[in-house]
Amino acid sequence: MKASPEFRRQLAGYSLTTAEILYRMPDHPALLQSYIWQEYDLFPEFPALRRFLDFWSRTLDGPLFKVTVGHCRLIKPAELRALGGEFYLH
Incomplete structure (x- = not known):
């Protein structure tokens, strides 16, 4: 059985990255529209997000307002705690 590409990327240091992109509507500049982008990316440089935002700036008409x-x-390492008791089922 082979590991999924997403799992291999996580082992290589990638983490799940989510960006909320607020941009102005081209024909209604007073209105803001929200777009959610999600991909595995490298922290803290975020090369995939930067490529996407560069593409957005070059190609799309809606100017960026804010990116969160x-x-x-x-x-990550497992978080273990010792319990002070035992529990039995049946």
């Missing part, structure tokens, strides 16, 4: 980025390392 969040990321989470999905593979």
